[in-house]
Amino acid sequence: MKKQxxxxxxxxxxGFCAGVDRAVKIVEETIKKFGSPVYxxxxxxxxxxxxxxxxxxxxxxxxxxxxxxKDRPIxxxxxxxxxxxxxxxxxxxMISIDATCPLVTKVHNETIRHYxxxxxxxxxxHRNHPEVIGTMGQVPNEFVSLIETIDDAINIKVKxxxxxxxxxxxxxxxxDTKEILTVLKKRFPSIKGPNSEDICYATTNRQxxxxxxxxxxxxxxxxxAQNSSNSLRLVEVALSHGVKTAQLIPDEYTLNKFLExxxxxxxxxxxxxxxxxxxxxxxxVLISKLKKDFEVNLVDHTVTKENVTFNLPKxxx
Numbered sequence: 568m569k570k571q572x573x574x575x576x577x578x579x580x581x582g583f584c585a586g587v588d589r590a591v592k593i594v595e596e597t598i599k600k601f602g603s604p605v606y607x608x609x610x611x612x613x614x615x616x617x618x619x620x621x622x623x624x625x626x627x628x629x630x631x632x633x634x635x636x637k638d639r640p641i642x643x644x645x646x647x648x649x650x651x652x653x654x655x656x657x658x659x660x661m662i663s664i665d666a667t668c669p670l671v672t673k674v675h676n677e678t679i680r681h682y683x684x685x686x687x688x689x690x691x692x693h694r695n696h697p698e699v700i701g702t703m704g705q706v707p708n709e710f711v712s713l714i715e716t717i718d719d720a721i722n723i724k725v726k727x728x729x730x731x732x733x734x735x736x737x738x739x740x741x742x743d744t745k746e747i748l749t750v751l752k753k754r755f756p757s758i759k760g761p762n763s764e765d766i767c768y769a770t771t772n773r774q775x776x777x778x779x780x781x782x783x784x785x786x787x788x789x790x791x792a793q794n795s796s797n798s799l800r801l802v803e804v805a806l807s808h809g810v811k812t813a814q815l816i817p818d819e820y821t822l823n824k825f826l827e828x829x830x831x832x833x834x835x836x837x838x839x840x841x842x843x844x845x846x847x848x849x850x851x852v853l854i855s856k857l858k859k860d861f862e863v864n865l866v867d868h869t870v871t872k873e874n875v876t877f878n879l880p881k882x883x884x
Contacts, residue, residue, distance in 0.1 A: 570862040571831045575854070576784055578776040578840035579869040584769030586668030587612045587844045589877040590645035591621070593666040596883045597640055598625045601662070606635035608652065609644045609697055611666060612844035613795040615818075632656050640664055645844075646697035647671040649704020662882075669877050670767040671698055674734050675705045677761055681732035682706040686759065687725055689714050691747050692736030696796055699736055720750035732759040737767040738797040738843075740804055741774060768875060769843045770797050774804045776870040777840055781808035783868070784838035788825070790849045791842030793817045798842030810838070822853060831861055838868070 583591075590611050597605045603625020610618050610628060618628060626642075627635070632655045635641050640662040643652065647667040656663040667675075681688050688711045692699040703711050714720050714733075725731055733751055735744050744766060751758055780787060787805040791798020798815060805813035812834070816822050831837075837857075841850050857863050878884070 570860065572835065572862045572864065573831045573857070574836045574864045574866055575857060576780050576836065576838045576866045576868045577850075578773070578780055578838065579867060580769070580772050580776060580871065580873045581839075582790075582841040582843070582845050582847050582850060584767070584843040585873075585875040585877050586645055586670060586767070586769070589879065590666040590668070591617060593664060593879060593883060594621050594626050594642060595624070596879060597642060597664055600883060601640050605640045605642060607642045607644065608632060608635075608648065609646070611642065611644050613792045613798075613842075614844045614846065615792060616846060616849060617844065632659065632661070635661070637661055642666050644697065645671070647675060647701030649701055651704060664880055664882060667701070668737070668767070670737055670765075671701070674702055674737065674761075674765050677732075677765075678702055678705045678711070678734050681734075681759065682710050684730075686710075686730045686732040687712065687727070689723065689725075689731065689733045689751060689758075690735070691715075691733060691744055692739065693796060696736060698738065698796075702734065702736070714747060714751070717746055717750055720747045720754070725755070728755050729757055731755050731757065734761065735765040736796070737765055738770050738800065739766055740800045741766055741771060742804070742807065743800075769873070770800070772871050772873060773797065773801060773840060773843065776868065777801050777804050777838070778808045779870050780838040780840070780868050781805055781810045784810060784836045785834035786810065786812040786814070786829075786836075787838035787840065788814055788816050788853070789840055789842060790816050790845045790853060792844065795842045795844055798845065801840060801842060805838070816853065819852070822856060826856065826860065
């Protein structure tokens with residue numbers, strides 16, 4: 568029986584960003600330098616395959632610093648941590664290695680600068696996301712408020728509107744943030760913000776690729792974890808730009824369920840991308856599965872080239 572044809576549009580850029588690539592290398596290099604085990608507070612990035620592959624070579628993932636022995640290195644995840652976590656490691660005299668994405672560190676530094684200038688900070692982001700917890704933990708609680716929605720932006724009350732600043736979680740949708748920031752700037756004309764928006768280049772580029780691909784595809788698949796903010800935003804961006812179906816693919820089971828119901832005669836143009844913490848190996852697994860069932864015409868859909876790299880911490884150089 569002849570296989571049905573599908574056009575598979577491969578978004579580029581996709582997958583690992585420079586911050587995730589750096590964080591994974593930090594764990595690998597720490598194991599090389601200090602031997603195993605080394606301890607990592609939280610998932611180094613939001614992807615089970617990455618976490619499992621690092622666990623195999625000697626990384627042990629813990630929720631809190633005190634769960635790790637004092638005589639072994641502790642690594643802080645790419646999402647960043649509150650100051651209290653860094654202080655706890657110092658008090659225990661541990662070797663601590665910071666794998667925070669430099670773009671998240673930039674947001675931390677801006678938040679601290681605003682606090683030092685006596686400003687209250689409005690942080691646009693998602694409650695309980697590790698990055699948001701880390702950023703809010705840079706300054707005392709009473710100097711930062713979380714803005715999750717447009718309603719929050721409309722209703723937030725502040726004591727001194729002249730001493731106000733905003734920052735944003737790096738992995739949000741550009742469109743969502745734009746609406747919230749428009750409200751905040753209208754309500755508080757003197758609010759201070761970053762020189763450039765805090766949403767990272769990788770989030771922006773992956774969203775632009777999906778927006779562009781949405782004009783050509785009926786369905787877009789996003790490889791990424793269920794707790795990966797930037798992957799979830801890619802699904803939302805695809806749907807808001809006219810794609811009939813957009814689905815997160817966190818694991819092989821979900822992919823198999825999708826393939827069972829996939830009808831290429833109804834949706835011959837399929838788009839594929841991956842969140843910033845999803846390795847390219849998962850993309851290739853999905854492509855090979857599709858090739859088993861269909862005649863796949865691979866179309867490279869490149870929107871921009873990325874050439875960003877970040878240095879490893881001094882202790883590992």
